[in-house]
Structure formats: C-alpha cells, structure tokens
C-alpha cells in the first residue's frame with residue numbers, strides 16, 4: 001500500500017485545532033475552553049472528497065517556532081520534520097480563531113513563511129459574528145498568499161471546503177522567498193492584515209480591544225492596577241466614615257438607654273460591656289467591608305479581575321507560582337477558607353501546597369476591623385497630598401506588606417520544601433461587561449450577611465465567654481476587676497511572652513479569643529476596657545479614645561504587624577488539615593506564621609522605639 005499523504009493542524013492554543021481534528025477524522029480528542037489542552041501530537045485519518053485518505057495530525061497549540069515549553073517544542077519539531085524517522089507533514093493547516101484574528105496571525109505568518117503547502121482554517125467565525133465581527137476571507141487569503149476557508153468546527157461548518165482545499169494544497173506554486181522577520185515585525189504585519197480583512201467591527205468590539213491594549217500594557221497596566229487599588233483603600237476610609245459614625249452613634253445610644261432603664265447589676269453589664277461594647281465594636285466596620293467588596297465584586301463582574309490576574313502572572317512566575325494560584329489567593333482576601341478550597345483546581349501538588357501555605361498572608365476581611373480601629377486611633381487623618389489620605393495609604397501598605405511577605409515565603413518554599421518548576425498560566429480573558437447592578441447588590445448583601453452572621457454567632461459567643469471570664473471571680477474592694485478575673489490572670493501569664501515585642505496585657509488578653517475569629521481582637525479589647533473602666537464616663541468612651549490613651553504608637557504599630565502574619569484563625573488551620581490530609585502542613589503553617597508574626601511585631605516595635613515614634 002502506498003504511503004499516505006500527511007497534513008498537520010497548527011496554530012495558537014485554543015484556536016479549535018482539536019475540535020477540527022475530531023470533526024474531520026471522527027476522533028475524540030479532548031477539547032476544552034482554555035489554552036494548553038493538547039500537549040502531545042495525535043494522528044487520525046481524513047478521507048478527502050476524492051476518496052483518498054490522508055493522515056492528519058493534531059498538534060499542541062503554540063505561539064511561535066522559537067517557543068521553549070515542552071509541548072510547543074513538539075509542534076516545532078513536527079512542523080520542521082526534526083523528529084527522527086518522521087518526515088515533515090506535506091500540508092500545514094493553520095487554524096485561526098476569527099474572533100482573535102490579530103493575535104493568531106502572528107504565529108500564522110511564521111508557518112506560512114516556511115513556504116510549504118498551506119491552508120488556513122478561519123475557525124470560530126460564529127463567535128466572531130456574535131461579536132459583530134465580519135471578516136472577508138478573500139482579503140485575508142490575498143494578504144496571506146494561501147487559501148482561507150471559514151469554518152465552525154463545533155457545528156461542522158466548512159469541513160468539506162477545508163478538505164477540498166487540503167487536497168489541492170500541494171499544487172500551490174513554490175512560495176517566493178520571504179525575508180526572516182522579527183516578532184515585532186510580525187505583530188505589526190498581523191495588525192495590518194487583520195485591519196484589512198475585517199470588514200465591519202462593532203464599536204463595542206473595538207472598544208474592548210482598546211481596553212485590553214490599555215489594561216494589559218506592560219507598564220501602564222500594572223500602574224493602572226495599582227492606582228485602582230489605591231482608590232479602593234482610600235474609599236474604604238473616606239466613604240465609610242459617615243456610615244460608621246452613624247452606626248457608632250446608634251450603638252452608643254442603645255448603651256445609654258440600657259444604662260438609664262435597666263437596674264444596675266451583672267445582666268446590665270453583660271449587655272453593655274459584652275454585647276454592645278464588644279460585638280458593637282465589630283459591627284461598626286460593616287460599611288468598610290461593604291465598600292471593599294463593592295470594588296472587588298465590580299472588578300470581577302466587569303472582566304477586569306482576569307486582566308489583573310494576567311498582569312500578576314509574571315510576578316507569580318517570578319516566585320515559582322503559577323497563574324492558577326491567583327484566583328485562590330484572590331479569594332483569600334475575603335477569607336482564607338474558600339481560598340484554600342479553591343486550590344483544588346491547581347493540578348501540580350507542590351504548586352497547590354505552596355498556595356495553601358501562603359493563603360493566610362492575604363489580608364482577609366476579618367482583619368479589616370483590626371486594622372481599621374488601630375489606624376483610626378493612631379494614624380492622623382490628614383492628607384499627604386491633595387485627596388490622598390494617610391490612613392488609606394497605611395491600610396494599602398498593610399495589604400501590600402501581606403502580599404510581599406506571601407511572595408517571599410513562596411520563593412523560600414519553592415526553593416526548599418515544595419521544590420519544583422512552576423506550571424504555565426492557564427486563563428481565558430473573558431469579555432468586558434458592565435457589572436449588573438442587581439448582581440452587585442446581591443453579592444454585597446451576601447457579604448454583609450456573612451459578616452453580620454459572624455458578629456451574631458461566633459463573635460457574640462466568644463465575647464460573652466470572655467466577659468464572663470473577665471467578671472469572675474469578683475474583685476474585692478479597691479481591686480481592679482480585670483486584675484482579679486480569670487481572664488486577667490491568664491493574660492498576665494501570656495503578657496510575659498509578648499512583652500518583648502511591645503505588647504501590653506490588654507493585647508495579650510485579646511490574642512487568645514481572637515483565635516476564634518480575628519475580629520474578636522477588637523471586641524475583646526472593647527469588652528475588657530469596658531469591664532476595667534473605673535466609672536461610667538470612662539466606660540462610655542469610644543474604643544479608639546481608650547487605645548490612644550493607653551497604648552504607645554510603637555505598640556500600636558507592632559499590633560498591626562502581628563496581624564499581618566499571625567495565624568489567628570482556627571478554621572483556617574482546620575481547613576488546611578482537611579485539604580492536605582494530615583497535621584503536618586497545618587502545623588508547619590502555624591509555626592511559620594506565629595514565628596513571622598513574633599519577629600515582625602518585635603522588629604516593628606523596636607524599630608519604632610529607635611526612631612523615637
């Protein structure tokens with residue numbers, strides 16, 4: 001039997017090569033809507049209209065003939081006939097995604113320039129049409145010098161025409177010699193060809209392309225991302241103030257009401273010192289939580305977040321993480337628990353473990369009340385520049401500090417315990433969309449509800465328990481209640497350990513209940529101050545005022561540094577145990593986070609003292 005003629009499908013990742021291969025040969029290669037699905041070559045048989053059969057190869061997607069990843073190397077070696085005993089395919093079928101024409105034309109030029117018999121399958125024309133993009137195949141064929149066949153692989157449209165074109169492709173006269181081009185030249189040419197072949201383009205499509213050029217620009221992109229984050233953290237402080245003040249006023253009024261109408265005694269104290277002072281001190285941060293999530297949800301819904309992930313990919317790769325870690329880490333800004341669960345989508349086990357271990361360093365929303373109360377009390381509310389508040393700047397700084405620490409830890413882990421190579425970035429950039437107000441409102445409501453439910457359940461329970469431990473045994477004459485109480489005694493013991501890093505007894509007292517939920521650090525401070533207050537006036541003083549009076553600035557800064565690192569949340573440890581099937585990694589996590597928290601709080605304290613703050 002005579003040898004079969006051969007042809008191969010080449011093109012960018014996610015162009016629909018495998019879908020075409022399946023449609024043409026009846027095979028069932030895996031196809032999926034993200035780049036990098038096919039990593040090996042696969043062959044099948046295609047029957048031409050003449051009845052002749054040819055051997056068709058499906059290749060991994062590639063961005064260029066000089067590319068270095070192992071799957072792209074397969075493609076290059078097959079196309080160039082570098083595999084021993086395997087001559088180069090006689091016909092090259094370049095598959096283009098019509099809705100991404102300009103991008104896909106960059107590699108196509110390289111393949112066509114090889115001067116071999118070539119046919120272009122202009123695939124996904126249905127998606128292009130949906131976007132209002134009309135492409136003239138004849139104009140494209142003229143520009144490229146090879147036949148162009150519009151196809152829709154998943155609807156089997158254009159398959160016969162493609163087969164016919166493959167059949168006659170060999171008859172194409174030998175390609176005139178093309179000069180070797182650089183990547184930049186190919187990009188410019190791709191732009192010009194795409195512009196010439198696109199007959200109509202809706203204003204929307206053009207705007208989306210423009211937005212991507214801006215948001216993904218090598219240096220403008222990161223700059224815009226940073227500016228955006230900057231605005232977010234400014235807003236968290238400046239927009240929230242009136243609402244937070246109103247809430248605070250309301251809670252104060254309730255407290256006054258209770259004092260005026262309830263008989264003096266422990267039940268009244270439980271209500272005012274435990275519930276209203278303690279839980280209330282956390283609830284006042286609801287406006288800030290809502291504002292933060294408003295921005296996060298809007299960035300997600302608009303499609304911008306995926307661009308941010310794309311920009312961050314380079315940074316992540318630099319510390320040995322893949323872009324796949326971005327989404328789990330991003331979720332950890334809400335809470336590390338869903339973040340750690342989201343790491344299940346990371347296929348590489350060491351990638352995944354590294355991501356789990358650094359997830360608690362992303363500033364979860366439970367830390368916002370802690371940061372906000374300290375910042376409001378100790379950082380002067382003044383503008384560094386017009387419109388740039390110092391408080392928002394410090395808050396942004398704390399978030400950035402957490403991220404930088406996470407990246408450094410990842411770097412260290414990747415060189416030691418989770419040694420290995422990072423896998424590539426896999427993420428589709430979704431279309432831009434105006435966030436729908438209904439969806440936004442629903443998302444915000446869910447976040448607010450989660451926060452309030454925590455305040456009503458876990459924070460409430462822990463605060464009441466602490467209040468009880470603070471009130472018994474009762475103090476004798478002239479003795480301070482906190483000093484006399486069980487909680488006070490425990491705190492005195494713990495204070496010895498945390499004194500070297502500048503923490504006082506009040507802080508020691510708040511650290512243990514805060515293991516249940518970080519916000520409890522705030523409610524426990526408020527409760528212990530209320531219990532320890534000498535008179536009603538002192539009791540009614542706002543938490544911030546009390547902190548300002550009792551703490552030095554170095555202590556406050558050390559407290560902030562502690563919360564950047566401290567694994568102050570039992571649920572995170574529990575979920576880590578479940579996701580890593582054992583106690584080894586949660587214990588590693590606990591130790592390294594406590595260690596870093598201790599060291600950095602100490603450095604901050606002594607640094608601030610040395611600076612005379």
Ligand SMILES: Nc1nc2c(ncn2[C@@H]2O[C@H](COP(=O)(O)OP(=O)(O)OP(=O)(O)O)[C@@H](O)[C@H]2O)c(=O)[nH]1
Nearest residue numbers: 014015016017018019032036037038061124152153
């Ligand atoms: N609407 C539409 N979707 C398509 C078409 N062709 C392929 N797809 C879809 O596009 C996605 C990518 O298709 P694949 O065949 O896996 O792409 P590929 O070029 O093999 O990708 P790699 O193997 O990663 O290089 C899949 O979700 C397909 O279902 C088309 O003509 N129209």
Ligand SMILES: [Mg+2]
Nearest residue numbers: 017018037038
């Ligand atoms: Mg494929």
